[in-house]
Structures are given as structure tokens and as C-alpha cells.
Amino acid sequence: xxxxxxxxxxxxxxxxxxxxxxxxxxxxxxxxxxxxxxxxxxxxxxxxxxxxxxxxxxxxxxxxxxxxxxxxxxxxxxxxxxxxxxxxxxxxxxxxxxxxxxxxxxxxxxxxxxxxxxxxxxxxxxxxxxxxxxxxxxxxxxxxxxxxxxxxxxxxxxxxxxxxxxxxxxxxxxxxxxxxxxxxxxxxxxxxxxxxxxxxxxxxxxxxxxxxxxxxxxxxxxxxxxxxxxxxxxxxxxxxxxxxxxxxxxxxxxxxxxxxxxxxxxxxxxxxxxxxxxxxxxxxxxxxxxxxxxxxxxxxxxxxxxxxxxxxxxxxxxxxxxxxxxxxxxxxxxxxxxxxxxxxxxxxxxxxxxxxxxxxxxxxxxxxxxxxxxxxxxx
Ligand code: HEC
Ligand code: HEC
Numbered sequence: 001x002x003x004x005x006x007x008x009x010x011x012x013x014x015x016x017x018x019x020x021x022x023x024x025x026x027x028x029x030x031x032x033x034x035x036x037x038x039x040x041x042x043x044x045x046x047x048x049x050x051x052x053x054x055x056x057x058x059x060x061x062x063x064x065x066x067x068x069x070x071x072x073x074x075x076x077x078x079x080x081x082x083x084x085x086x087x088x089x090x091x092x093x094x095x096x097x098x099x100x101x102x103x104x105x106x107x108x109x110x111x112x113x114x115x116x117x118x119x120x121x122x123x124x125x126x127x128x129x130x131x132x133x134x135x136x137x138x139x140x141x142x143x144x145x146x147x148x149x150x151x152x153x154x155x156x157x158x159x160x161x162x163x164x165x166x167x168x169x170x171x172x173x174x175x176x177x178x179x180x181x182x183x184x185x186x187x188x189x190x191x192x193x194x195x196x197x198x199x200x201x202x203x204x205x206x207x208x209x210x211x212x213x214x215x216x217x218x219x220x221x222x223x224x225x226x227x228x229x230x231x232x233x234x235x236x237x238x239x240x241x242x243x244x245x246x247x248x249x250x251x252x253x254x255x256x257x258x259x260x261x262x263x264x265x266x267x268x269x270x271x272x273x274x275x276x277x278x279x280x281x282x283x284x285x286x287x288x289x290x291x292x293x294x295x296x297x298x299x300x301x302x303x304x305x306x307x308x309x310x311x312x313x314x315x316x317x318x319x320x321x322x323x324x325x326x327x328x329x330x331x332x333x334x335x336x337x338x339x340x341x342x343x344x345x346x347x348x349x350x351x352x353x354x355x356x357x358x359x360x361x362x363x364x365x366x367x368x369x370x371x372x373x374x375x376x377x378x379x
Pocket of ligand 1: 340
């Protein structure tokens, strides 16, 4: 998979090297197009601390969370850790179609970055906050396979981890409330993960130059990428779902990917995510939310399953997307060109839309497909 991506990159580099650098750049954008492009920035955006997590932004908790993230301490067998699947040198993903802990799971590992911008977490939005999403793999039998009692016991009895806990929460692990100890582990993990932000790219330089109405950019943006960008905001309608600076509207949709699980059965997507959310003790509506005003909990109270939420998945961010292959919730598309081809030859019948669907088969030419890929690679 990785080789395929590298191969593609190399061939694209060769193509761009073949284009003479003095070629006149004749891609121009209308005022409406300019407005759309500017809406995909600025980057990095300003983010606030998480009011539901009292250690969000806390230096000791970030250091403690980093230790926990890398340690096998959180897995029942002491054989796995978060970095089994979220490898820091692989964009905090694992490059596999389907990830594997104790056993194989049904979904593709989500690359961890820019997490403060999410409204919902997981492909199905099964969590409404980052600390709960961080607890999920600890308890999942296929991933780290632990229990609240096991994690609390280990923390109480392990002096270095106990000290990390103490310096983060100004109290030692509670002797009677296992769930509280587990949630605080999730909160330290969240504080650490919030610090992972993708860097600015040449797209951001181009976007800022447009916003400043500069005709000559300090750093040139390739003409093929500009053509791809035109398709992205234009006839591709990609920007309708992949909106804003993080290239996602943060909600759920159906992009025509199969929802039969590779292991058999059906992945209910958002429908199942809402079921999980309603049952979980770890949401913004529960006792572990540190925000007395609970400003964000309203959405959790009102979210409801509908026929439409069957087979919907979260619209993923496209930041850093070149590095997060393979793609889609089931990792079924290996490289970016496959994704663009998927949209180009989309089987509209598979979308089971209740009217109002935004996606249509695009029938792009080979050149347009390459241009759209070239644009995505600049993110
Ligand atoms: C066995 C592989 C595996 C392990 C181990 C694992 N994860 Fe994940 N992670 C995944 C998969 C797969 C998803 C997507 C889950 C889904 O949507 O069903 C995911 C999703 C996430 C997300 C959601 C990101 C987003 O944008 O919504 C976070 C946060 C996360 N993991 C944190 C962690 C932490 C913290 C640990 C360690 C305690 C961990 N993961 C351990 C595979 C793993
Ligand atoms: C109707 C909303 C919608 C539109 C329009 C849309 N997408 Fe998507 N996109 C999604 C959803 C939802 C997913 C995840 C689907 C899944 O996993 O089942 C996705 C996934 C992707 C992915 C995979 C990212 C990853 O990390 O796995 C890429 C790349 C992508 N879209 C690019 C595009 C491009 C390019 C266009 C325009 C041609 C486009 N999208 C149009 C909703 C949309």
C-alpha cells in the first residue's frame, strides 16, 4: 500500500518536473471561486481548550498522556498500545485497510490530528468528546481488552504512573471509583492528542495570498493543483461536505462505500453510533463532564437515529490526506486516485438516498482525475 503511494508520488513528481517552470499560468478564479477557496482557511485555526476536560491544555497531563499513549500499560495482555494502530511516524494511523489489536477490527484506523476541531469522534460518531473516544479502545475486546477495574488497579499500584496521575489531577487515583480513574486516563490521553496539529502546506500559502489579493505568491502553487482545486469547489461539489479549514463539515454522509463488513454482517454506521452514544456513561450528558454549563451537551440530547443515518459515516478531514492511505471507513480504497475514481464512476443506486443527496456520478476525464489528485496532495 505504502509502496503504491510512494510510486504514485514519484510519478507525479516526474510529471511536474517535465512541465517547464516558465510555462504561463493561465488558471484564474472568479470572485465566487475565490470566496470558496478562502473559506478553507486560515490554518492553523485558533482552537479553545475543551471545557468538558479539566486537564485540556495542562502541561503535566499532556506529558502523562503521551506516556500512556506509548505504553503497553493500558492493554490487558501488556502487548498492545495506542501506537500499535496510531503510529506517530505514519500520521498517527497504521497504513492497514483494517486495523488489528488483540484481533482484527472492522474499520480503518483514523489518523489522529486536529482533533479539537471535531464535533463527533469515530467513523460513526459513537463518542461526543475526545476523552470518551480515548477510553473506547481500552475497553474494546478486539483492541486493548481491559476493564475499568484493571486500569484503576494498575494505576494505584504502579509508582511512576501513579505519580503522573497525581501531578495531572492533583489527587491520587481514587481507591473506590474505578470508572473515575479510567475517565481521567482518557482525559490525559485527550490532552496529549489535542497537541497533534498538521502543519501549514503550500495550499495554505496560496489561499492566504488570494485572501490578501496578492497577484504574485511568494511560493508558487502548481497549475495542475489549481485545476484540481477548481474541480473540487466546482463541478466535483467536494467542498459541500469537505468544508472549511479542516475540509469537513464534521457531520455524517453516505459516499457510496459498501457497508457490508469484510468479516460479514452490516456496518450500521451513524445509526449504530447514535445507539452507542445513547447507552454510554461517558458522554457530555453523564457525570464525568467537567463543564458546569455543558454548552455542547445539547446536540447529544437531541441527536436521533433516522432511516437516513443507516450506512452514513463521518465526513473525514482531507488535511494530510496523502499520508493517511488506505481510505474510507473500511480501508477499501488504496490510493487517492482510487478515491477520485470512485467519485467519478459512482454507482448512484448504491447511495440509497432519501432525496436531497448531493453526490452524482462525475464522469471525469483521466486528466481531470490527475488534477484533482494533485490538488488533494497539496493538503
Ligand atoms: C487495534 C487498533 C487500535 C488501537 C490499539 C487504538 N486505536 Fe484508536 N482507532 C482505531 C480505529 C479502527 C479507529 C476508528 C474507530 C471507529 O470509528 O470505529 C480509531 C479511532 C480513534 C480516535 C477517533 C479519531 C477521530 O477523528 O474521530 C481516537 C481519538 C483514537 N482512536 C484514540 C486512540 C487511543 C487514545 C488509543 C489508545 C488508548 C487507541 N486509539 C488505540 C484503531 C485503534
Ligand atoms: C455528500 C458528501 C460528500 C461529498 C460531496 C464528497 N465527499 Fe468525500 N467523503 C464523504 C464521506 C462521508 C466519506 C467517508 C465515506 C466512508 O468511509 O464510507 C468521504 C471520504 C473521502 C475521502 C477519504 C478520506 C479518508 O481519510 O479516508 C477522500 C479523499 C474524499 N472523500 C475526497 C472527496 C472528493 C475529492 C470529493 C469530490 C469529488 C468528495 N470527497 C465529495 C463525503 C463526501
